[in-house]
Amino acid sequence: MSLKIENLSANIGDRQILKGLNLEVPKGQVHAIMGKNGSGKSTLAKVMAGHPDYEVTGGSVTLDGLNLFEMQEPDQRARAGLFVAFQYPMEIPGVTIANFIRAALQARLPEGEELDAVEYYEHLYKKMDALKIDRKFTSRAVNEGFSGGEKKRCEVLQMAMLNPVYAVLDETDSGLDIDALRIVSDGVNAMRSPERGFLVITHYQRLLDYIVPDVVHVMVDGRIVMSGDKNLAHKLEAQGYDWVEKEILATA
Amino acid sequence: METKPDLNIDRSVGDFHYDVDYEFDAGTGLTEKTIDYISDVKEDPDWIREFRKDALRKFNSMPMPTHWASHDLENIVFDNIRYYLSQGTQPKRSWDDVPEDVKRTFERLGIPEQERKFLAGVEAQFDSEAAYSNIKAAVGEQGVIFVGSTEGLQKHPEIFKKWFGKVIPTGDNKFSALNSAVFSGGSFIYIPPGVKVKHPLQAYFRINAENFGQFERTLIIADEGSEVMYMEGCTAPKFETSTLHSAVVELVALKGAKIQYITVQNWSANVFNLVTKRGLAHEEAEIKWIDCNIGSRLTMKYPGVIMKGRKARGEVISIALAGDGQHQDTGAKMVHAADETTSNIVSKSISIGKGRSTYRGLVQIGRHLKGCKNNTECDALLINTDSRTDTYPAITVRGKENACQHEASVSKISAEQIFYMQQRGISEAAAMSLAVNGFVNDLVQQFPMEYSVELKRLIDLEMEGSVG
Ligand SMILES: Nc1ncnc2c1ncn2[C@@H]1O[C@H](COP(=O)(O)OP(=O)(O)OP(=O)(O)O)[C@@H](O)[C@H]1O
Numbered sequence: 001m002s003l004k005i006e007n008l009s010a011n012i013g014d015r016q017i018l019k020g021l022n023l024e025v026p027k028g029q030v031h032a033i034m035g036k037n038g039s040g041k042s043t044l045a046k047v048m049a050g051h052p053d054y055e056v057t058g059g060s061v062t063l064d065g066l067n068l069f070e071m072q073e074p075d076q077r078a079r080a081g082l083f084v085a086f087q088y089p090m091e092i093p094g095v096t097i098a099n100f101i102r103a104a105l106q107a108r109l110p111e112g113e114e115l116d117a118v119e120y121y122e123h124l125y126k127k128m129d130a131l132k133i134d135r136k137f138t139s140r141a142v143n144e145g146f147s148g149g150e151k152k153r154c155e156v157l158q159m160a161m162l163n164p165v166y167a168v169l170d171e172t173d174s175g176l177d178i179d180a181l182r183i184v185s186d187g188v189n190a191m192r193s194p195e196r197g198f199l200v201i202t203h204y205q206r207l208l209d210y211i212v213p214d215v216v217h218v219m220v221d222g223r224i225v226m227s228g229d230k231n232l233a234h235k236l237e238a239q240g241y242d243w244v245e246k247e248i249l250a251t252a
Numbered sequence: 253m254e255t256k257p258d259l260n261i262d263r264s265v266g267d268f269h270y271d272v273d274y275e276f277d278a279g280t281g282l283t284e285k286t287i288d289y290i291s292d293v294k295e296d297p298d299w300i301r302e303f304r305k306d307a308l309r310k311f312n313s314m315p316m317p318t319h320w321a322s323h324d325l326e327n328i329v330f331d332n333i334r335y336y337l338s339q340g341t342q343p344k345r346s347w348d349d350v351p352e353d354v355k356r357t358f359e360r361l362g363i364p365e366q367e368r369k370f371l372a373g374v375e376a377q378f379d380s381e382a383a384y385s386n387i388k389a390a391v392g393e394q395g396v397i398f399v400g401s402t403e404g405l406q407k408h409p410e411i412f413k414k415w416f417g418k419v420i421p422t423g424d425n426k427f428s429a430l431n432s433a434v435f436s437g438g439s440f441i442y443i444p445p446g447v448k449v450k451h452p453l454q455a456y457f458r459i460n461a462e463n464f465g466q467f468e469r470t471l472i473i474a475d476e477g478s479e480v481m482y483m484e485g486c487t488a489p490k491f492e493t494s495t496l497h498s499a500v501v502e503l504v505a506l507k508g509a510k511i512q513y514i515t516v517q518n519w520s521a522n523v524f525n526l527v528t529k530r531g532l533a534h535e536e537a538e539i540k541w542i543d544c545n546i547g548s549r550l551t552m553k554y555p556g557v558i559m560k561g562r563k564a565r566g567e568v569i570s571i572a573l574a575g576d577g578q579h580q581d582t583g584a585k586m587v588h589a590a591d592e593t594t595s596n597i598v599s600k601s602i603s604i605g606k607g608r609s610t611y612r613g614l615v616q617i618g619r620h621l622k623g624c625k626n627n628t629e630c631d632a633l634l635i636n637t638d639s640r641t642d643t644y645p646a647i648t649v650r651g652k653e654n655a656c657q658h659e660a661s662v663s664k665i666s667a668e669q670i671f672y673m674q675q676r677g678i679s680e681a682a683a684m685s686l687a688v689n690g691f692v693n694d695l696v697q698q699f700p701m702e703y704s705v706e707l708k709r710l711i712d713l714e715m716e717g718s719v720g
């Protein structure tokens with residue numbers, strides 16, 4: 001059981017961004033991806049989610065054996081268990097957080113079944129309290145006028161409410177203050193379970209002190225070029241990416 | 253026996269029709285003969301026959317307003333339209349007496365059920381005439397009159413004649429002239445002084461025939477200190493050819509009276525909906541239009557209030573939803589003609605795909621007046637980049653002691669935002685519904701419960717249809 005990405009290639013317009021990417025996150029594990037700006041990390045997340053701007057030109061992604069690309073619509077993939085916390089979450093004017101998450105949960109129920117409103121709010125408030133999000137946020141439009149850190153917390157709130165099987169966190173630590181980083185990490189750690197896998201995209205080793213990864217991958221130019229344990233993150237933090245590129249050239 | 257509707261019907265609740273034998277049919281095209289036919293069938297008094305003929309002359313002499321309005325109007329072929337179709341001019345007082353096929357139609361649209369649940373009276377118009385018209389006994393005993401326009405002019409000429417055509421003169425525009433020439437159906441309502449009708453009166457307008465024009469005429473008079481809420485709904489099946497709906501609605505609120513007029517239209521995409529609606533508010537009277545326009549090919553409608561007496565109040569709250577290939581050209585007209593009159597306009601439009609919304613507002617405050625206020629708020633939501641919205645506010649305020657406030661906003665829901673919502677497991681149609689319902693929510697909360705539920709359901713259906 002795993003999130004398995006095989007030989008994945010994808011374009012935006014005429015430009016190839018992902019160039020035969022391989023990666024497997026077994027269920028129950030946390031994997032981290034690090035890599036320079038523009039190496040294709042967010043592209044990977046969006047391609048998996050089914051963003052309409054990207055064209056998949058080869059390879060496959062399977063979710064516990066389920067072919068993701070056989071599901072046309074992004075919402076089908078989401079309901080199959082994939083969640084992406086975006087690097088730049090969208091603002092949705094007029095749609096409150098409470099209504100948004102409620103609609104997302106409702107979409108997972110069989111036809112004709114109604115979400116219990118009281119239970120829903122109890123559950124929502126509990127998760128908000130844990131993430132130290134003011135309850136007043138429930139009536140604010142999704143991400144509208146939120147600070148950078150508030151947006152990230154709201155992404156984690158959605159993840160906590162939707163209980164995905166595989167979650168991709170794209171730079172969820174960027175923009176968080178020191179306390180928020182701790183709170184959000186606790187939130188993610190509380191969700192770690194043998195029944196769930198995480199793919200954490202980050203630029204900073206510091207996050208990985210809180211959310212300790214099983215494997216760290218390095219992405220260069222649309223490919224995973226190196227994988228290791230958490231110490232690889234320390235080395236990248238200390239030395240940057242130049243040595244990685246040299247090492248690949250040497251072995252190529 | 254009710255047959256089970258096939259699945260396609262869910263797209264648009266009103267998209268079905270039955271073959272009906274019409275007893276009266278004025279044929280296609282519009283001449284003096286058509287008018288004589290209608291007047292004969294309806295046994296019009298001479299003054300109405302003359303009124304109609306005068307209106308026909310005005311209609312023929314007036315140009316299409318394409319110098320400011322959509323050129324799509326030129327696609328209406330007046331010669332191909334049928335101007336009068338009915339199975340008789342007398343509406344039934346009991347659903348049991350309504351002909352089977354017509355009754356089936358209204359049952360499918362849920363009208364008798366709503367009547368039992370929460371209405372004070374119902375009129376159900378099928379093509380040119382009301383098939384059913386009834387008012388709860390208790391309401392009738394208060395002296396409330398709720399009948400069709402024909403019965404109104406025949407049985408209550410003293411009230412009817414005084415106000416008919418006074419708020420909206422025949423030559424107000426080409427389509428008010430057309431309506432005045434061939435009008436049939438619609439409601440005549442009179443509320444006696446001080447009577448407050450607790451539950452809403454409802455009219456339902458159903459177009460069943462192809463190549464048909466529906467021209468109902470409604471006149472509501474609320475006498476001093478009375479209150480009434482009137483709601484109208486409308487549907488038509490989807491035909492290949494175009495259908496014309498051109499109504500005239502006149503409201504008169506005498507001193508201290510309150511009229512609330514609520515429309516939730518759900519026309520199919522082949523309907524030209526060209527409607528003139530205006531109210532006359534006397535001293536301290538209040539007229540409020542709530543207008544929800546969903547569907548149709550082209551809607552042109554600018555409900556207005558003439559505030560004729562001191563401290564009169566006018567309000568227009570409108571929601572227009574333009575799906576692919578539709579054009580909602582709506583707005584409001586506020587004429588302040590006395591001191592201390594106040595008006596409020598809130599317009600929300602939604603354009604999807606190639607849908608187009610236009611807002612036209614007119615606010616007039618005379619130079620000699622004091623203490624008048626207008627507030628106009630005009631918000632547009634664009635879903636997908638092709639959508640288009642235009643705003644043409646025209647505000648003429650004269651005199652220093654009056655205040656006008658105008659706010660406008662445009663928000664957009666892009667493919668990127670829809671994608672974000674879909675990533676949470678919400679389907680494209682549900683995501684659009686969520687955005688639209690969020691956008692109109694503050695307005696919908698002011699609607700009666702039954703109508704807000706209905707509106708939400710229509711929005712959901714429209715979104716499903718637009719995703720295809
Ligand atoms: N719409 C687009 N049109 C053209 N190029 C694009 C588009 N979207 C992304 N790209 C390019 O794709 C490349 C990969 O972008 P991506 O966002 O995946 O990088 P990233 O690894 O997430 O970077 P960062 O660390 O800065 O978030 C970048 O060079 C970017 O400019």
Ligand SMILES: [Mg+2]
Nearest residue numbers: 041042043087
């Ligand atoms: Mg990125």
